[in-house]
Amino acid sequence: MTTNLARTFLKSCVKSIVVRNQQIRSNSTFKSAVIKQMKYPFTIEETRQRKLDKSEVRIQVKYCTLNSTDVENFRTEFREEPFTPGYELSGKVVEVGKNVAKDQIMVGEQVAALSFKNYGGYADECIVDASDCFRLPANVNLKDAPIFLCGHSSAVYAFSKLKLLKENEMVLISAGTAGFGLAAIDVATHMYKAKVIAVTDSEKRNDFVREEGAFGTVTFSPSVKKQIMELTKQKGADIIYDAVGAHMFSILGQCVARNGVIFHAAPIICSEIPIPPPNIFVAMICMKTLRIQDPALYKTLINDTLELAHEGVFTPHIASTFPLEKINDAIKFIDEGKHISKVLIEMNT
Incomplete structure (x- = not known):
């Protein structure tokens, strides 16, 4: 009896070990x-x-x-x-x-x-x-969460830590297809109630960003500078947030007001940034670099962004x-x- 029990116990242990090993391998x-x-x-x-x-x-x-x-x-x-x-x-x-x-x-x-x-x-x-x-x-699900991480937190960083965006202040945002510009529009319009002029590459995207709260839209073209200056009553925008890259940056840099700020927040950091006009400020936004420069701020910004999404301030697209x-x-x-x-x-x- 004791021998049979011992054999049964041994077989059970061996089977258990085999199952665990199979799980590890799988x-x-x-x-x-x-x-x-x-x-x-x-x-x-x-x-x-x-x-x-x-x-x-x-x-x-x-x-x-x-x-x-x-x-x-x-x-x-x-x-x-x-x-x-x-x-x-x-x-x-x-x-x-x-x-x-x-x-x-x-x-x-x-x-x-x-x-x-x-x-x-x-x-x-x-x-x-x-x-x-x-x-x-609680209110941010797995599908929406990745949308907010980089684009929205970059805009929150720019508009809250580097240049405080004010209600009804004019901000010019280039909105390409990567989602960075759309995230910045979301932050500027719904968190700060700013007046956003969105620069896009098509009428289709113009319609979309207007639905998202843009005050005005401009399609990127040879006449884009003229259109922007008309919308800003020849003063230029107080803040420009470039989320596209060098080909737009060089033109948009000519549309900033005196003592204004240009944020270069394109997902691909350009190796060559055009020289900006006199009497303005330029800042490059990069969460990947901020992670190394100031880990605590990096962590706070992303947690704050997710919390704002939880509160319904931001919309995932x-x-x-x-x-x-x-x-x-x-x-x-x-x-x-x-x-x-x-x-x-x-x-x-």
Whole structure:
């Protein structure tokens, strides 16, 4: 009897060990979208997990943004390949490093994250530093959360910390297709009640930003300076927020009022910024750099932005959602100019 019980117990232990080992093996790889050569399409591959460092967090990714500037980077920016991009993401925490305190983040929590350090957002899981991980307020869901992370927090930083935007103050915002300009319009109109003149590249986008609260709109053209000066009664705008890049920056810089401010907040930081007119101020906005310069402010800004979204101050805009396996179709969708705001990649987790 005792021998039979011992054998049964031993078999149970062996079975349990086998099951646990199978679970470990099945979870030791995950799907990710990989660039193997610059300008080539993504491939979906099984990627091996790596162990967490002491202050890192493993996230089971649900959504990650895909922007027009991301697509441009895939084709022009050199990185060691193979490479998995993606940095604005949301999901559930499944593992934390030894030094991650419970008051920072806990397993099972829903979070948003900015993976500026290692990227890797287009995958079923992503490892980020605990300092880049943000708890989601009750009214911000996993799908909306990535939309607010970079674009909205950049505008909150510019308009609250660098140049306080006042109610009814005139601000000129260039709104391209990456969502940065649209985020700035959202912040300026709904948080500060400012008068926004939006500069876009088409009438279709003009209609959209007017619906979002823009006071006036201008389509980018050779006559854009004349139109802006007419709208501002020849004074120019007190604040210009460029969310597109150098080709607009050089023109918009001529439309700023004396003692005004130009914010260059394009997702791709230009290597050459045109010389601005005299007696104005220029600031470059980059959350990736602020993360290093002032980690506490970086963390506060993003938490504050998510809290404002929780309170209903901001509105998320999603052009379309594609599954991870269809990421190349999402890129084609962006190339064909079918989007106005951000595109989301959804994981099968």
